[in-house]
Amino acid sequence: MAIKYKRVLLKISGEALAGETRFGINEVILDRIVDQVKEVHSLGAEIGIVVGGGNFWRGRQGGGMDRTTADHMGMLATVINALAMQDALERKGVMTRVQTALDMTKIAEPFIQRRAIRHLEKGRVVIFGCGTGNPFFTTDTAAALRANEIHAEVLLLAKNIDGVYDADPKKFPNAKKYKTITHREYIEKGLTFMDTSAVALCDENNIPIIGFGLNEHKSIIRVVTGEPIGTVISH
Numbered sequence: 001m002a003i004k005y006k007r008v009l010l011k012i013s014g015e016a017l018a019g020e021t022r023f024g025i026n027e028v029i030l031d032r033i034v035d036q037v038k039e040v041h042s043l044g045a046e047i048g049i050v051v052g053g054g055n056f057w058r059g060r061q062g063g064g065m066d067r068t069t070a071d072h073m074g075m076l077a078t079v080i081n082a083l084a085m086q087d088a089l090e091r092k093g094v095m096t097r098v099q100t101a102l103d104m105t106k107i108a109e110p111f112i113q114r115r116a117i118r119h120l121e122k123g124r125v126v127i128f129g130c131g132t133g134n135p136f137f138t139t140d141t142a143a144a145l146r147a148n149e150i151h152a153e154v155l156l157l158a159k160n161i162d163g164v165y166d167a168d169p170k171k172f173p174n175a176k177k178y179k180t181i182t183h184r185e186y187i188e189k190g191l192t193f194m195d196t197s198a199v200a201l202c203d204e205n206n207i208p209i210i211g212f213g214l215n216e217h218k219s220i221i222r223v224v225t226g227e228p229i230g231t232v233i234s235h
Helices: 014-021 027-042 067-091 113-121 139-149 183-188 196-204 219-224
Strands: 007-012 046-051 096-100 125-129 154-159 180-182 209-213 231-234
Touching: 007 014, 007 027, 007 139, 014 027, 014 067, 014 154, 027 046, 027 067, 027 219, 046 067, 046 113, 046 139, 067 096, 067 125, 096 113, 113 125, 113 139, 139 154, 139 196, 154 219, 180 183, 183 196, 183 231, 209 219
Parallel strands: 007 046, 007 154, 046 125, 096 125, 154 209, 180 231
Antiparallel strands: 209 231
16 A cells, blocks of 8 residues: 655544544544554654644633633643643554644653654654644644645645535535635635635645545545545645
8 A cells, every 4th residue: 555645744623532522532533543643654654743622622612711811721732632642652653752832841842843854754753732832823724834844745634524515514414515626715615624724824835635534434544545535625
């Protein structure tokens, strides 16, 4: 089995890690993700991972809380997921590094672009926590930013939905799924699978995005080896 992409940035939402419980980390799902990451890593892929934190906290949960404070809490939630993923990968023999956009040197490295790239070149999976390190930006935007910084060939967006639709398929059963769409068409149509700012950043730097369902059978392996699943957002 051959890989199509040598260096990838994989974004995994916190909600996807929680599964049906919608809170915390579902160990079965985490194990399934890690097994796939291990397999594509063994095939020669260089893998960066951005994890969300919505399974523990989302900034909008803060209600009347100061937005900056609420977003910083969300960044800390992503670190819980990053450490859990690091532990799960290393128990399966895959060497990793966790880098965070906020300094917390007792448990992770600070994000340094050149160091991250060097880790990838040495065969380590690099897990990025704390989003961009700034409030008012989502982990989708962090994924687009890190994809650009590590010179990824593609941004892989794994969610609980199997691609980009013209409407919410949970609310509208007749919603149409796109197989392909350009970055600009996505923005013009006001679609919501991924943040518009993240899509625009990938558009500016010509990075394709593949959105697909994490719950589909071996979907990470299938997308890295070039099987046409999900939706491709590209030029």
